[in-house]
Amino acid sequence: MKNTISERVADFLKNYPPFNALDSKQLEQLSLQVTIIHKESNSVVFTEKEEPHAYFYVVNKGAIALTKKDSSQILDICDEGDVFGLRPLLAQESYKLEAKAYEETILYAVPIKDFKPLALENKRVGNFLIESFASNTRNPYSIKHRGKLYGVTANTNDNNPSTKILDLQPVRYSTDLVTCTAGTKIKTVATTMAKHNVSSILVMNGDLPLGIITDKDLRQKVATGLFPITGSAKSIMSSPVITYPKELTVAQAQMAMMKSNISHLVLTEDGTTDAKAVGILSKHDVMLALGNNPAVLLRAIKRATDSKRLRSIRHGIMTLLQGYLEQNIPIGLVSKIISELNDASTKRIIEITLDSMEKKPPVDFTWLTMGSQGRGEQLLNTDQDNAILFEDVPEENLEETRAYFLQLGSQISKELNTVGFEYCPAEMMASNPSWCHSLSEWKHVTSHWINNPGPEEILLSSIFFDYNVTYGSKALADELSHSIFDHANHYPQFLTHLASGAMQNPSPSGFFRDFLVEQDGEHKDFFDLKLRALMPIIDAARVLILSHSIKSINNTAERYEKLAELEPNNRELFLACSYASKALLKFRTRQGLLHNDSGRFIALDQLNKEEKIKLKRTFKTIKEIQSLIEVRFQVKNLLR
CATH class of the missing domain: 3.10.580.10 (CBS-domain)
Structure with a gap:
């Protein structure tokens, strides 16, 4: 006679990670051991510092609130299909949070002794659980828990990027033998x-x-x-x-x-x-x-003679990116490789354009890339953000010199568009006189932004201050950077305004952890991944790194890793932010490749439960880093 209760349990669990990675026989056997628990509203599942249970839990119906004993604030809410109470399985430690029924709730208690062998032999299950556990430890790759999954020492070779790169290009051979x-x-x-x-x-x-x-x-x-x-x-x-x-x-x-x-x-x-x-x-x-090897693509870029050839190479770069994501190569390494290829493409366009100009540049200049490309985070074909910085010239030669560089900037932007980089809708490009200045002019412009930090100035600062040298004189950019940091140090109130700007992006989630979606317009009911998730964590990194006067680190994840060194007391949060920034970038890239767009607006109904869980996992980190900068830079005082 069949056990209909265990069948219902299995039918439910198979729809949610990590149980969806088990085969039907494994799930059937596990479901026979699951205990069903009913909890009234406000009843406790386990308390903080309580000895570990022999089970971890899955929410069947209702919701569980996770809180700290010394705070009434709800840190997380687990709803249908969510897993919680993993600490006994993963870290063999007492609970660090209290779990209480937020409303009348039915739980499935999964016995650890029966589940542990399945998790050890199934890599997908193990990866999901260690990431879920990271919801409460903040950083899934923290030193404390690295290599200690289920109390078993992990094979460190699995995390060796060089090993993965060796296998990155598996040979493709013909199986149709003649x-x-x-x-x-x-x-x-x-x-x-x-x-x-x-x-x-x-x-x-x-x-x-x-x-x-x-x-x-x-x-x-x-x-x-x-x-x-x-x-x-x-x-x-x-x-x-x-x-x-x-x-x-x-x-x-x-x-x-x-x-x-x-x-x-x-x-x-x-x-x-x-x-x-x-x-x-x-x-x-x-x-x-x-053809999809980065070294070969780089050689092809350097040999390209026109933008059309570079456009075809760009397709190879996207194929390479797709392959990296499919093989789960660390996104930090992927970003470095793709950014190098993007920068090389831009540099080659500049070289080709310079050769086509009737005259050589009258003075030294620097081509600055800004925004995501400046941060080394432009993996997809997003729009251009660039500027020209040229050497100071006598006043009588200034406009003539600017005219030359505006013409150059216009032609370069046109060629970049041919390659596949869309024009910036706000015209933040070197073809715009507002983004083409001499060194002295750029010093004046940036000092004005710092000394008069209105909403527009803060927005422009946020875009420009992530600049990176793609071509030309690095010395010019270094001198400008020194000027920016000097002015910021002399006017610390600017950081408060910059922090305030970082707080302007709306929260990614509302009550009961629901995604906040667009209410109207072209993307109604879509989730704005860039505005609500990526930008808050990017903006916070910028103001924090600027407050430490750290130059030449533009990448968001690397900024947080540097901040973790500078502020050991906030190390765990900063490393969590580094992880979250990479997770969000990877998520956006996957969505962009899937839908052949920028990956910015996400149709939530097209995400599975596992994808939603991974995305939501970053929201708590975003909230915490925004709270930190709000307090540190006294943003509330500014708003009074």
Whole structure:
């Protein structure tokens, strides 16, 4: 007789992570051990510092509020499908929060002793749980908990970026083998190769590779008259064949071909000639794979002669980005690689444009990229934000010099648009006179923003102060940076205004952890990921790093990592912010690639439960960092 209660439990759990990663048999066995618990409103599940239970919990109906004992403030609310009470499973510690029913609630208590073996053997389950546990530890990769999942030491090689990069380009080989036997006539071999439009044919003995014949063999051995076309395949084949296992990287394939001076590799089940042939790899296949290798893309960018060629290379960069995300390469590493390629593309456009100008630049200049590209966070084809900073010239030559650089800026922006970078809707580009100044003028403009911090000045500061040198004189940018920091130090009230600006972006969530969506306009009912989640954490990093007078760190995650060094007492929060910024950037990039847009506006009904949980997990960190800057920079006093 079937256990209908356990069936209902399994039917519920299979819709939510991490249980959706279990197979039906595992879920069925686990559901038999689950205990159903009913909690009245305000009744306690566990208290702070209570000894760990033998279970962790899943909300079936209702909601659970998580609070600190010394505060009445609700830190988190778990609703349908949410997992909580993981500390006994993951850290073998007493509870750090109190869990209380927010309303009448039904819980599923999952026994740790039955669940733990499943989690240990299923990587997807383990990853989800350690991230869920991080909701209360803030940083899922904190030193304290790193490598201690379920009390088992993790394999540190899994987190080694260099190991992942080695496997980043798995070889793609053809599995449609064109074959013949040793006795097949050479004329038939040639006809078969032409019919299938291939450059090689395998000579087989049953399923085993006996030899290989390539185009080169036909040219050098048959077309020259050394062997008659009526001869057999055996007479011209290369044998024994050089075989490799099918688990091969592009780098290994390159080395194998160079080592043996061959253009084709035969792949077998175990890499030997005594195993079944499963595929064949040509030098052409390797070259195609290398088209999405960052080093090859960088060389192609440097050799490009026009923006149309760069646009086609840009497609390769997007393919590379897609591959990185599919293989779950750390987003920090991905950002560095894609940013280098973006900067190289911009630099090449500038070089091409300079060559097309009738005159050379009258003085040294610097091309500054701002916004997401300036921070090294522009992974998708978002709009341009750039400026020109040129060397001081005598007053009588200023406008003539500016005219030259405006013309240059206009042409560069046009070419960047051809490559795929949209024009800035607010015209914050070097083609605009407001973003094309001499060094002295930029010093005056930025000092005005700092000394007269109205809403517009704060907005402009927020955009401009993330600038990065993409081309030209770094010395000019360094001198401007020194001027900005000097003025900010002499007018500390500016930081309060900048912090106030960082508080203007609306909260990502409302009552009961609901996403706050757009109420009207083109994106009605969509969640604005940039405005409500990314910008608050980016803006907070900017004002905090500026308050420490730290130069040359523009990337948001790296800013928080530096802040964690500078302020050990806030280390955990800053590392959580670093993690959240990378998680949000990765989420936006995935959404942008999925929908072929900027990834800014998210249709919540198209997200699954796991995606919503991961997104919501960052909201608490956003709230905490905004609270910190509100207190530190006395924003409330400014608003009075």
